[in-house]
Amino acid sequence: MSFPALAVVDSATMLRRQLRHMIRYPSLTVMIVGMPVVFLLLFVYVFGGTLGAGLGAADGRSAYLEYVVPGILMMTVAGGAQGTAISVAMDMTEGVIARFRTMAISRASVLTGHVVGSVFQTMLSIAVVLGVALLLGFRPSAGPEAWAAALGLLVLTTVAITWLSVAFGLVTDSVETASNIPMFLMLLPFLGSGFVPTTSMPAGIRWFAENQPFTPIMETIRGLLMGTPIGDSGIEAVAWCVAIALLSFLWARRLYERNPVR
Amino acid sequence: MTAAVPGPAIEVRGLRKSYGSQVVLDSIDLTVPAGTVFSLLGPNGAGKTTTVRILSTLIAADAGEIRVAGHDLSREPNAVRAAIGVTGQFSAVDNKLTGEENLILMADLRHLGKREGRRRAAELLDRLDLADSARKIAFTYSGGMRRRLDLAMTLVGDPRVIFLDEPTTGLDPRSRRTMWQIVRDLVSGGVTIFLTTQQLEEADRLADRIAVLDGGKLVAEGTPQELKRLVPGGHVRLRLADREALDKAARALERDGARAAGDPAVARDDEAMTLQVPTEAGVHSLRALLGRLEQESVEVDDLEVHTPDLDDVFLALTGPRAGESGATR
Numbered sequence: 196m197s198f199p200a201l202a203v204v205d206s207a208t209m210l211r212r213q214l215r216h217m218i219r220y221p222s223l224t225v226m227i228v229g230m231p232v233v234f235l236l237l238f239v240y241v242f243g244g245t246l247g248a249g250l251g252a253a254d255g256r257s258a259y260l261e262y263v264v265p266g267i268l269m270m271t272v273a274g275g276a277q278g279t280a281i282s283v284a285m286d287m288t289e290g291v292i293a294r295f296r297t298m299a300i301s302r303a304s305v306l307t308g309h310v311v312g313s314v315f316q317t318m319l320s321i322a323v324v325l326g327v328a329l330l331l332g333f334r335p336s337a338g339p340e341a342w343a344a345a346l347g348l349l350v351l352t353t354v355a356i357t358w359l360s361v362a363f364g365l366v367t368d369s370v371e372t373a374s375n376i377p378m379f380l381m382l383l384p385f386l387g388s389g390f391v392p393t394t395s396m397p398a399g400i401r402w403f404a405e406n407q408p409f410t411p412i413m414e415t416i417r418g419l420l421m422g423t424p425i426g427d428s429g430i431e432a433v434a435w436c437v438a439i440a441l442l443s444f445l446w447a448r449r450l451y452e453r454n455p456v457r
Numbered sequence: 458m459t460a461a462v463p464g465p466a467i468e469v470r471g472l473r474k475s476y477g478s479q480v481v482l483d484s485i486d487l488t489v490p491a492g493t494v495f496s497l498l499g500p501n502g503a504g505k506t507t508t509v510r511i512l513s514t515l516i517a518a519d520a521g522e523i524r525v526a527g528h529d530l531s532r533e534p535n536a537v538r539a540a541i542g543v544t545g546q547f548s549a550v551d552n553k554l555t556g557e558e559n560l561i562l563m564a565d566l567r568h569l570g571k572r573e574g575r576r577r578a579a580e581l582l583d584r585l586d587l588a589d590s591a592r593k594i595a596f597t598y599s600g601g602m603r604r605r606l607d608l609a610m611t612l613v614g615d616p617r618v619i620f621l622d623e624p625t626t627g628l629d630p631r632s633r634r635t636m637w638q639i640v641r642d643l644v645s646g647g648v649t650i651f652l653t654t655q656q657l658e659e660a661d662r663l664a665d666r667i668a669v670l671d672g673g674k675l676v677a678e679g680t681p682q683e684l685k686r687l688v689p690g691g692h693v694r695l696r697l698a699d700r701e702a703l704d705k706a707a708r709a710l711e712r713d714g715a716r717a718a719g720d721p722a723v724a725r726d727d728e729a730m731t732l733q734v735p736t737e738a739g740v741h742s743l744r745a746l747l748g749r750l751e752q753e754s755v756e757v758d759d760l761e762v763h764t765p766d767l768d769d770v771f772l773a774l775t776g777p778r779a780g781e782s783g784a785t786r
Contacts, residue, residue: 208565216553290549297513299538
């Protein structure tokens with residue numbers, strides 16, 4: 196079998212392994228899906244009235260629901276990243292990984308299996324979050340093309356953040372640390388345009404909020420779904436995702452090669 | 458797959474490995490003929506596991522020429538990987554999958570195809586006595602079952618060379634015997650086994666050749682018989698009825714012992730009322746010893762004959778006491 200074909204076949208095998216783990220031990224998946232839904236409810240029904248009024252809308256709560264969805268979607272991606280880092284770190288402590296290394300299989304297939312499995316899992320959470328948002332009264336103005344573009348960007352973002360979290364899972368020696376490192380990703384939607392417009396922030400934080408990767412991604416999704424102006428955000432979002440994905444992939448692969456035995 | 462290349466299954470010349478300033482393996486040479494069992498013995502930290510990790514392509518050597526199953530380890534690691542199987546001291550099964558799923562995972566990674574993979578999995582579950590637990594999650598398996606599953610996973614790829622790193626550590630005697638029988642069956646099928654162990658009985662029973670590793674160096678190599686000849690560990694332990702008998706026997710035997718200069722002296726234990734007398738193995742010398750005691754009318758309560766075993770070899774050759782002759786337990 197040629198090398199690329201081998202890589203695809205082995206990665207598919209590893210993906211099946213990963214999906215089996217997820218089905219058999221659904222608690223992590225339930226947490227990853229459940230947490231952003233709780234945040235969505237919290238931000239709409241607890242903070243939504245006040246924050247929506249701050250946006251200058253007549254019906255604050257429903258206006259805020261429309262504003263906050265992209266931020267909650269990014270929290271969903273960040274929560275999925277945390278799950279990925281935990282499951283990679285846990286997997287690396289298993290002897291079976293050492294066995295894989297002594298077999299004539301594609302080297303990156305273990306990691307690819309994790310990434311594709313996690314992307315599935317996160318997209319599932321995103322579908323649930325969007326479903327709940329629609330139930331709450333979220334009414335995007337997007338046509339089919341805009342929906343497709345928004346979902347495409349969400350997939351791209353998830354791939355990038357998932358590779359990053361695979362690297363986080365590999366770089367640590369313990370599962371505990373692996374679950375803590377991606378925490379900062381959970382804060383990025385707050386320190387960006389996820390929950391309130393960046394124009395309402397003091398200068399220093401505002402500068403950070405406008406120049407960190409999550410903001411252009413959230414602005415683009417908001418623009419695609421709700422018809423708000425996108426400007427350069429689309430290109431910036433894709434550029435950030437490609438850069439994060441590529442660097443994280445190289446980093447993760449190096450970490451996997453570096454540390455064969457723990 | 459290419460036909461088995463004639464020549465040794467494993468050939469190692471000048472293998473070196475160090476971690477920082479600590480030398481773990483210092484210029485190791487090994488040759489393992491195909492279809493034999495080679496056992497690497499050594500105390501904890503001697504470098505056994507490191508050797509297995511290097512030979513199984515898990516970590517790189519610092520220096521040395523290594524060929525496994527006819528392939529150069531550094532130039533064709535994937536050809537080596539395709540020919541070997543590894544069962545380590547820490548179980549390498551996927552604890553979240555069932556026994557059957559673990560085997561099918563291995564079959565898929567060996568690209569056996571769906572039908573052949575299932576057939577092979579079923580056959581191995583049967584052969585290793587795991588058929589009843591095939592649908593149970595590996596996490597629930599006992600130590601012995603887990604180790605058998607581990608070995609079954611290794612066997613899915615039909616490897617020509619198998620590395621067993623302390624395969625029976627932590628197993629009960631029955632599981633240990635089962636494992637030994639499986640190893641014997643594999644060897645009779647032409648497989649080469651590279652076995653590391655701390656259990657000397659295991660090496661004695663299974664290995665065609667044994668190498669003793671200590672502090673990163675090979676300190677002895679040979680058949681189990683050859684190794685046992687290296688140490689003078691044979692003795693008879695006599696238990697006497699009372700102190701008077703002990704004194705009498707000790708006096709008589711020490712007088713005799715003086716004739717054979719250089720032999721380790723008779724060791725006396727007043728607490729246990731025993732004498733440990735170095736002897737050669739065999740009925741003749743034993744009869745002579747007992748005859749001598751009868752002459753002195755010494756009543757012997759109990760006697761125990763100890764022929765040199767690999768424990769003696771191990772203790773004599775390795776560790777801080779290495780070099781002292783006549784190591785006793």
